[in-house]
Structure formats: structure tokens, C-alpha cells
Amino acid sequence: MALRRKDILGLKDLAPDEIDSILKTARTMKSIIISGNKKAPHLQGKSVVTLFYENSTRTRLSFELACKYLGGASANLSSTGSSVAKGESLIDTGKAIEAMGTDVIVIRHPMSGAPHLLAKNVKASVVNAGDGMNEHPTQALLDMFTVLEKKNRISGLKVAIVGDIYHSRVARSNIWGMTKMGAAIKVVGPATLLPPKLEQTGVKVCSSLEEALDGADVVIGLRIQLERQKKVLFPSIKEYSAHFELTEKTLKYANRDALVIHPGPINRGVEISSDIADGENSAINEQVTNGVAVRMALLYLLTRRDAYEAVN
Ligand code: CP
Numbered sequence: 001m002a003l004r005r006k007d008i009l010g011l012k013d014l015a016p017d018e019i020d021s022i023l024k025t026a027r028t029m030k031s032i033i034i035s036g037n038k039k040a041p042h043l044q045g046k047s048v049v050t051l052f053y054e055n056s057t058r059t060r061l062s063f064e065l066a067c068k069y070l071g072g073a074s075a076n077l078s079s080t081g082s083s084v085a086k087g088e089s090l091i092d093t094g095k096a097i098e099a100m101g102t103d104v105i106v107i108r109h110p111m112s113g114a115p116h117l118l119a120k121n122v123k124a125s126v127v128n129a130g131d132g133m134n135e136h137p138t139q140a141l142l143d144m145f146t147v148l149e150k151k152n153r154i155s156g157l158k159v160a161i162v163g164d165i166y167h168s169r170v171a172r173s174n175i176w177g178m179t180k181m182g183a184a185i186k187v188v189g190p191a192t193l194l195p196p197k198l199e200q201t202g203v204k205v206c207s208s209l210e211e212a213l214d215g216a217d218v219v220i221g222l223r224i225q226l227e228r229q230k231k232v233l234f235p236s237i238k239e240y241s242a243h244f245e246l247t248e249k250t251l252k253y254a255n256r257d258a259l260v261i262h263p264g265p266i267n268r269g270v271e272i273s274s275d276i277a278d279g280e281n282s283a284i285n286e287q288v289t290n291g292v293a294v295r296m297a298l299l300y301l302l303t304r305r306d307a308y309e310a311v312n
Pocket residue numbers: 055056057058059060130139263264265
């Protein structure tokens with residue numbers, strides 16, 4: 001099935017059958033990655049530009065490798081070292097990138113809604129690689145892909161999301177996506193890091209780590225995003241860890257075979273201990289591989305002719 005849209009801006013507006021189609025395509029793409037011959041023709045003649053106004057290791061590199069593994073051309077533009085630093089607007093930058101024949105623009109931006117603005121102003125497909133505190137849809141898709149690989153289903157699973165929910169675009173995208181795919185989600189974190197009206201998204205807000213992890217099949221740890229906090233939102237890192245760190249002791253509240261995932265980069269000893277991050281329940285490294293597979297799937301589906309025909 002093709003996607004019924006030009007852009008991937010968030011999971012809030014993606015239908016379950018579209019999510020399903022991306023995850024199924026990602027399975028095929030993963031077989032290309034592990035085949036050892038990472039030279040498929042799906043993006044031959046297509047080009048992708050990653051336009052990043054914020055730092056990234058995993059997302060930017062995985063989009064660029066995803067494009068290359070499928071035979072496409074990829075290039076990167078960062079806000080530093082480009083005409084963005086001279087004050088060029090987002091729309092003008094996007095139009096310049098498009099004028100070079102770009103088929104897909106992958107954008108990360110500190111302002112929520114920036115990818116939506118770009119998508120309205122260019123004919124190229126736009127993929128949101130993280131916008132402010134709004135969404136990080138490709139991260140949630142790779143998280144769902146990892147869950148599916150390890151648990152063979154998403155529907156009916158109990159998922160706990162732990163930590164800085166307020167600043168987390170990963171949490172928001174996972175809440176939209178996993179809820180649509182039938183998971184039951186509990187969240188927990190310091191009261192100052194829980195957004196208001198969270199219950200309206202269909203999640204259960206818990207008052208302790210023990211309550212959130214009780215019976216969990218999947219545990220998603222989140223990075224404490226000190227760079228987004230305008231003021232101190234909890235007394236100290238030590239106090240945060242004492243209540244919310246995923247450790248051998250606290251993970252005992254979850255199911256024995258609970259899958260532990262984290263979008264990275266991780267703060268070891270703050271939100272997750274090394275023995276859990278590197279332990280047998282963790283799929284943190286596999287998430288990174290799966291990120292390439294999911295991004296290969298998205299680039300392929302967005303550049304298929306029938307994807308455009310569906311929206312034009
Ligand atoms: N998970 C994630 O978005 O990582 P990067 O910031 O390294 O891209």
C-alpha cells in the first residue's frame with residue numbers, strides 16, 4: 001500500500017493502516033541491511049537532503065545511510081555553516097534546496113511546527129526528524145518496529161514511558177502511534193515534567209515508578225533534556241535518579257521479559273543504569289539498526305509515484 005500523503009509530519013495524523021504499511025516495508029528493508037549487500041535500487045534517481053537546525057547523531061546519519069543503501073543521492077545542510085546563519089528564512093532555504101532537484105527534505109528544528117510550515121511551501125516531500133517539543137515520528141516508528149520484532153505484536157501490550165514527558169517529542173509520537181496500534185500506555189515522571197491534560201491522550205498517568213512499571217511488557221526510558229529546560233524542574237539529578245532511574249532493582253516491577261528501549265543519547269546513571277542499558281532486556285543498539293530500516297521504508301514509500309498520485 002502507498003502512503004496517502006506527501007509528507008510525514010507526525011503520528012497524530014497517520015492512520016493505523018499507513019503505520020502498518022511502513023512497519024511491513026521496514027521489515028523488507030531490514031533484510032537488505034543484514035544481507036551484507038546494501039545496494040538496492042529503490043531510490044535510484046532520487047535525492048534526499050537532511051536539513052538540521054539541531055544536533056543529531058542517529059537520525060541524521062540513519063537518513064543519509066538509508067538513502068545511500070537504496071541507491072539515492074543524499075546531502076546534508078546544517079544551520080551552522082550555511083546561509084541559515086546569515087539569516088535566510090526557513091521557507092527560502094527550503095525553496096533553494098528544492099530548486100536543486102531534491103525529492104525529500106528531512107528537517108529537524110527547535111520550533112514545533114517548522115516542518116509543517118516547510119511542507120506547505122515546497123512540492124518536495126518533507127519528513128519531520130523532530131520539531132521542538134511536538135513530535136519525532138520516525139523515532140516512534142522505529143520504536144514500534146523494534147517492539148514488533150521482539151514481541152510479535154503491539155496491540156494489547158502494556159507500555160510504560162518513564163521520565164521527562166513534558167519536553168519529549170519521542171513520548172508524544174509514541175503515545176499517538178502506540179495507542180493507535182492498540183497498546184495500553186502508562187507514563188510517569190516528576191510532576192513538573194508531565195504536561196497538563198495528558199490523560200486526554202488516552203494514557204494513564206502514574207504517581208510512582210512502581211505503579212507505571214507494574215506488569216509492563218515494554219519500558220521506554222527518556223533522556224532528561226536539560227537543554228530544553230528554561231528553569232530547574234527537579235531538585236537535583238541525584239534526586240531524579242533516586243525516583244525514576246531504570247535499574248536492576250526498579251525493573252523488577254516490570255515483567256521479567258520486559259523490553260527496554262530508549263531513543264538515545266542516554267545519560268547513564270541518570271535515567272538508566274549501565275547494567276540495564278547493556279543488559280539482556282535492552283534493545284537500544286537494535287533500535288539504531290531499525291532506525292535505518294524504518295527510514296529506508298519511509299523514503300521508498302514517499303518517493304513512489306503512486307504516493308504522489310494519491311495526494312495530487
Ligand atoms: N533519538 C534521536 O533522535 O537521536 P539523535 O538526536 O542522535 O538523532
